[in-house]
Amino acid sequence: MVSCEVYRWRRRGEDLEHRINELEKSLGSVSEKRASERRGRVKAQQALREALAQSESHNSHSTIYPMRPIGTIQSCFSTRNGTPSQPLLVSLARASLVFDPALVPPASLEGLGEYSHCWIIYVFHLNTDIEKLWRKPSQSKLKAKVRVPRLNGERKGVFATRSPHRPCPIGLTVAKVEEIQKDKVLLSGVDLVDGTPVLDIKPYLPYSDSIQGASVPNWVQEDCLLAVASVSFSDVFSSSITSCWKLIEKKSLYGSADEFKSLISQVLSWDIRSMSQRNKPHDTSGADSTVYHLILEGLDVSYMIDNESNILVQDVSLPNNLEDVAET
Amino acid sequence: MVSCEVYRWRRRGEDLEHRINELEKSLGSVSEKRASERRGRVKAQQALREALAQSESHNSHSTIYPMRPIGTIQSCFSTRNGTPSQPLLVSLARASLVFDPALVPPASLEGLGEYSHCWIIYVFHLNTDIEKLWRKPSQSKLKAKVRVPRLNGERKGVFATRSPHRPCPIGLTVAKVEEIQKDKVLLSGVDLVDGTPVLDIKPYLPYSDSIQGASVPNWVQEDCLLAVASVSFSDVFSSSITSCWKLIEKKSLYGSADEFKSLISQVLSWDIRSMSQRNKPHDTSGADSTVYHLILEGLDVSYMIDNESNILVQDVSLPNNLEDVAET
Missing domain, CATH: 3.30.2310.20 (RelE-like)
Incomplete structure (x- = not known):
């Protein structure tokens, strides 16, 4: 009877030890999983903070303005090569500015047809360095000077030229307004390549835009075309x-x-x-x-x-x- | 002796049960913590995905161009009220365009002083709706027509005017180049309010910018100033x-x-x-x-x-x- 009791207690002890063994294993495994989840969470949270900080600096940094084009140029010039380097030189150079209907309802064009010419403010989207310039402006090597074709390659400060390779690659050109249609404007005399994104168009106002007696340096005056x-x-x-x-x-x-x-x-x-x-x-x-x-x-x-x-x-x-x- | 052995086994059983009790508590607690870490991790990862998706749509959407101003205008006009509505009207209206040295090294201004005038492409930063326009373009109510002061409030399509309230709030003006300094340009005849962010400046080229015979509608010709x-x-x-x-x-x-x-x-x-x-x-x-x-x-x-x-x-x-x- 006594040995029977001893046996029972002994047996119970073995069961308990087995249970402890199991529990210890589970605890070890769960603890390990918890640590792994924690590592994953910390990693995800760090990545989130970085993503938010980056998006913050992209979105709310006071000095970056996200510009959405109002439309795209469909031009007779398929490639940069052959596109005139100034407007109105080739009067038959036609283009159609096709508007983004979400930004340009037809009523916003009412009255534009009464002007003979308009300014087109656009993005130099074919610049080879443009992607880098948008994404990592600090890493893109901005050239302070550019080679001027009409000076046979002599270099001038970029702001003394209309070179496309400028810190903010925005272009300015003037075109003849031929016809206003519902969602597009037909233009002529354009020097824009097909696919150019347009940021804005404004009527040409002779009394403020045509400056009598404006002077330019000699190398610009000489007609090197x-x-x-x-x-x-x-x-x-x-x-x-x-x-x-x-x-x-x-x-x-x-x-x-x-x-x-x-x-x-x-x-x-x-x-x-x-x-x-x-x-x-x-x-x-x-x-x-x-x-x-x-x-x-x-x-x-x-x-x-x-x-x-x-x-x-x-x-x-x-x-x-x-x-x-x-x-x- | 037998009872002593029973006592030992019994005592050991109690110890083991106590240990099991502890282990079960630990396991419960660690499992709960693991679940909590997991929830936190899932949440952080979801937030990360959202942040990345958003930043993706902000950064790589082909139709949004993040523009970083090359400098800021310091002007005699402290507020919009009183700032002339066209350039060169007030010849004594002076401003200094102070460049961001990271984007505009002094060499990039070499040669600009040889021109009498330059174009200034800038952001209408005082627009009351500008923050919304940048952040949630789909939600900002773009006005197709604007009231024209010189028509005593009659409405015209926004692209037939130079109103600041346009889909892409970019302004264009011309100014007289007075002096080039190391990190700034002194200008006169400006119609820009103090603090205006400038995206680009370009030399004024009479042979392409001054269009002889450009015509405008009657309401623009009549000098309603x-x-x-x-x-x-x-x-x-x-x-x-x-x-x-x-x-x-x-x-x-x-x-x-x-x-x-x-x-x-x-x-x-x-x-x-x-x-x-x-x-x-x-x-x-x-x-x-x-x-x-x-x-x-x-x-x-x-x-x-x-x-x-x-x-x-x-x-x-x-x-x-x-x-x-x-x-x-």
Whole structure:
């Protein structure tokens, strides 16, 4: 009986020890999980604080203004190359400013059609450094001086130029107001590349915007825009344009193949080659056999230029690869 | 001996039960803490996801461009009231554009001094609705039409005007470049209020910016700016200005009390009262006994205007409460 009691107590002790063993294991495991949850929580909270601090500095920092474009430019100039460097130079250069309906109800355009010209304030969205400039302004290397094409590359302070590469890459240009439609404005004389985001348009007011006697430095006064001697078209071009026109006709800003041909003439009447293209050493025969490309309304216009600045437009075609062509 | 052994086993059982009791309590407590950590972690992670999603929509949405001003205007116009509504009207209106040294190294201004005028692209930072516009563009009620003062309040589409209340509140004005200093530009003929954030400055180029023959609607052509008949100063003003000048002399944009007095004359030579102030019914005696206020360089200039548009400048003093005065 006694040994029976001893056995019972002993047995109970073993059960209890087993239970303790289990409990200790559970406790260890739960404690470990708790520590892990805690680590995860601390990490998530740190990340949250950082995200909030960053969003704080983005949103409420008094010196950053988030600008939402009111619309986008649809232009005959498909790429930067060939886009005139000043407005009104190419009167046939057409564009359509298509508005964001959430920001620009049709009534906001009432009266704009009574002005002959308007200012367009836009973003230089094709700048190669623009993403970095928006996201990490402190890390983007701002250039204090820029090379000026009409000074053959001499450098001037960026604020003495209209270079696109400026601390706040905003552009200013003037265009002729052709027609106001419900959700867009048709413009001409534009020097804007297709896809340009527009921040604002304002009527041109001669009494405040046209300053009589405003003076500029000599290097700006000298007209260094190179007008070419002549522009002519090859027979190949004349046959190509007919088939090409059919492809773009419906979405074109132009009414006919002939009008589009006049645009090509007007654009090429200025030497639009880049500084590096112009300065390339010609071969000894004196003939520049380089074929240059201009993308207008998505079509690849190829041309050659001789040493007397006579341009021969060779062909027009759908580009095989727009990116490649745009680089040439 | 047997009872001794029973006692030992029994005692041991009690100890073990006590231990189990403790372990169970610990396990309960740790499990509860673990659950709490987990809840906290889940919450923090949810908040993090939301913060990241929001910051994502703020930062990488292709249609929002965060603009950081290149500098701030220090102007003689302390408040909106009295600031001319177009540039160059008040030639003595001086301002200093002080640059952010992080964005504008002195070299970026090299060559700007060779131009007579420059464009200033700025933020309408005093718009009452601007905070909402930046933070919640979808919730801010954009007005498609604005009341035009020179049409006595008739409404025109916002893009047919230069109203500050536009979808993207960017302003455009031109000023005379007086002097380039290391970290600032001295300007004159400005129509900018003190504290205006500037996004960009560009040289004024007559060959592209001055458009001959640009046309505007009749309501813009009619010069509705009301020139006053005369501006004279009271004896009280003449004695007050001497003591007031001593207070502002050191930080003034003007060289002497007399020059500052000329500024007052120039500003008041245009009827700068708001539409509601001008339209207020005069009393039957035909005399308008209202005292108007103009804040220039922080000083409160008080004046009266009679029915023949003759202005008498009564006094100049340090404003008791600039906010209150600015409202009148």
